[in-house]
Amino acid sequence: MKENRRSFQAVLWIIGVLGVLALGCSNEKPASKTKTDPPQGFTFFDLGANSKYSRSVRDNLGEKLGSDSVSQKNTIDLSIHDQGFLEKHFPALADLNRQLNRSAGQRVEHNTTKLMYRYARAKNTPFLYVELFFSDTTLKPLLFRIEAGPDGNAIMETIRKKYGSPKEFQWEQKEGRTQYWEEGDNVFIVSSYKNRRDIPEYLFCIYYVDNLKEMLTEEEARRKAEDVRIRKAGESAF
Numbered sequence: 001m002k003e004n005r006r007s008f009q010a011v012l013w014i015i016g017v018l019g020v021l022a023l024g025c026s027n028e029k030p031a032s033k034t035k036t037d038p039p040q041g042f043t044f045f046d047l048g049a050n051s052k053y054s055r056s057v058r059d060n061l062g063e064k065l066g067s068d069s070v071s072q073k074n075t076i077d078l079s080i081h082d083q084g085f086l087e088k089h090f091p092a093l094a095d096l097n098r099q100l101n102r103s104a105g106q107r108v109e110h111n112t113t114k115l116m117y118r119y120a121r122a123k124n125t126p127f128l129y130v131e132l133f134f135s136d137t138t139l140k141p142l143l144f145r146i147e148a149g150p151d152g153n154a155i156m157e158t159i160r161k162k163y164g165s166p167k168e169f170q171w172e173q174k175e176g177r178t179q180y181w182e183e184g185d186n187v188f189i190v191s192s193y194k195n196r197r198d199i200p201e202y203l204f205c206i207y208y209v210d211n212l213k214e215m216l217t218e219e220e221a222r223r224k225a226e227d228v229r230i231r232k233a234g235e236s237a238f
Contacts, residue, residue: 042163042181042188042206044132044144049186049208051141053113053134065117065130073109076100076133076143076212080205081191089169089178093187093207099216110215111136126151128201135215142215144206152202156190163188185209 039048045064047057062068078097079086086094101108117130126148133142148155156179160166166179176193187207195201 041183041186041208044146044204044206047132047141047144049141049211052139053141054139058115061115061117061132064123065120065125065127066123067117067119069116069118071114071116072112072136074112074114074133075108076110076112078143078207080145080189080203090180090187090189092185093209096209096212100212110219112142112215126155135211137218138211138214140211140214141206141208142212143208144204146204148202148204150200152192152204153200155202155204156192159188159190166190185213 036052037050039046039051041049045061051057058068078093078100086097100110113134113136115130115132115134117127120127120130127146128149129147131143131145133144134140135142159181163181166181168177168179170177171193174193176191178189178191180190181188186209187205189203189205189207191203193201193203
């Protein structure tokens with residue numbers, strides 16, 4: 001009898017524990033989705049200066065632009081058209097480009113993720129090629145470079161409505177025009193020209209200068225910390 005009573009009590013105890021666990025599970029609230037701030041500044045598919053790269057961002061871009069290619073630890077070259085273009089028209093960007101590529105003739109890689117889209121036309125977009133750089137540290141966008149065909153002219157109307165009248169200049173060496181907008185240090189440059197087959201093309205470049213400078217500052221801090229570590233290691237060896 002005693003053994004039966006003990007077995008019965010044990011069963012009741014187990015049932016009680018399971019009941020508490022079940023009650024706890026039933027009251028558990030699903031994890032709330034984090035709210036994202038609206039994109040700031042110049043945007044491309046709702047990605048702005050304050051946006052953060054994530055798997056969902058990549059998935060959303062894939063739905064709009066098709067399959068992508070991904071590259072890690074990339075060089076970043078801000079130059080467009082010819083080597084003297086930034087120096088002449090955008091000297092601040094040219095100086096920043098030198099900081100990003102400080103060692104002449106040496107490959108300088110940055111902790112970045114680069115997304116590339118070569119088949120965006122299949123998604124009924126006017127884009128021939130899309131290249132997006134994000135910092136691996138802050139996850140913020142650094143540089144967006146987008147090429148479009150003749151349909152780029154229709155995009156220009158949308159951009160003007162959103163950002164207002166641009167500053168602009170005509171090219172001197174060949175037929176072409178560059179229009180640009182500035183917001184703080186960040187710059188949105190659009191150039192229109194004709195290719196070798198005399199077909200109009202457009203190049204859209206968004207330079208998130210604040211985010212690029214932030215990346216450079218962090219890289220410099222890491223370099224200094226590494227120099228200190230190496231120096232201390234050398235001092236302790238002798």
